[in-house]
Amino acid sequence: MSGTFFDAVKSRRTIYQLSDESVIPDSKIKEIVEQAVLHVPSSFNSQSTRVLVLLGAEHKKLWNEIVKPAVKAVAPAEAWPSSEQRLNGFAGGYGTVLFYEDPADVHALQQKFALYADKFPQWSEHTNAMHQYAIWTALEAEGFGANLQHYNPLIDEKIAATWNIPQVWSLKGQLVFGKPAGKAGEKTFKPLEERLFVHGAKN
Ligand SMILES: Cc1cc2nc3c(=O)[nH]c(=O)nc-3n(C[C@H](O)[C@H](O)[C@H](O)COP(=O)(O)O)c2cc1C
Structure with missing residues (x-):
């Protein structure tokens, strides 16, 4: 297996220890997200995914002024110190990519293709996940660490x-990224024989 694509697939990991430095210019971050939004596929080419990128001070505002108070309001008092520590870790990164789906695009498909009406919400989730994965992998290929x-x-x-x-946009996930300040944890793999089945291979 050759090429940089699988190098990037293999080296993408969850990295929690992040610093608030960047490893590439902001214009390059924007370009990566632009290219993903343009070229990642969507069900029936719905292009239902929306992306919000928050960098630097805007990223910190998200975690310190929005997520922290929201979590504190619902967390049991004894759980808050560890939650706060975790949230400080996210606030300590450089940026967050927020992934949305626009339900208007999903409804339009349901109207147009009634046969698949019950399937489009699920395919919208798949579409969003493809964007998440492409951007996660691309940012790490540039030298960032990230976690979802x-x-x-x-x-x-x-x-x-x-x-x-x-x-009305529906938020699906938040990808936090920054300069890696630690390594990914150890990862174990289930036996491939339990997960992959090939029939009809000739060579
Ligand atoms: C759909 C999905 C949802 C995830 N949700 C979270 C999450 O909410 N919080 C978190 O810290 N990691 C989350 N992760 C990261 C996984 O725990 C991680 O990808 C998995 O353990 C494999 O490790 P790796 O990313 O280093 O390969 C999520 C991953 C996926 C694919």
Whole structure:
């Protein structure tokens, strides 16, 4: 197996220890996200994914002023110190990519292709996940570390109000990234024989 694509696939990991330095210019970060938004596929070419990128001070605002108070309001008092420590780790990164789906695009497909109406919400989730994966892998290929978080829907309204995001967009995940300040944890693999089945191979 050759090429840089699988090098990037293999070296993408979850990295929690991040510093708030960047490893490439912001314009390059924007270009990576632009290219992913343009070229990652979507079901029936719906292009239902929306992406919000928060860098530097805006990233810190997200974690310190929005996520922390939202989590503190619902966390049991004894759980808050460890939650706060975890959230400090995310705030300590350089940026966050927030992945949304626009339900208007999903509804339009449901109207147009009634036969698959019940499938489009699921395919919208798949579409969003493909964007998450492409951007996660691409940012790490550039030398960033990143991890994927899910504080939605707790934080959706505040984010919409702060960065002028339509309330109806559905937030799916938050990819935190920054300069790696630690290594990925050890990862174990289930036997491939339990997970992969090939029939009809000729050579
Ligand atoms: C769909 C999905 C959801 C995930 N959600 C979270 C999450 O909410 N918080 C977190 O810290 N990691 C999350 N992760 C990261 C996984 O725990 C991680 O990818 C997995 O343990 C494999 O490790 P690796 O990313 O280093 O390969 C998620 C990963 C995927 C693919």
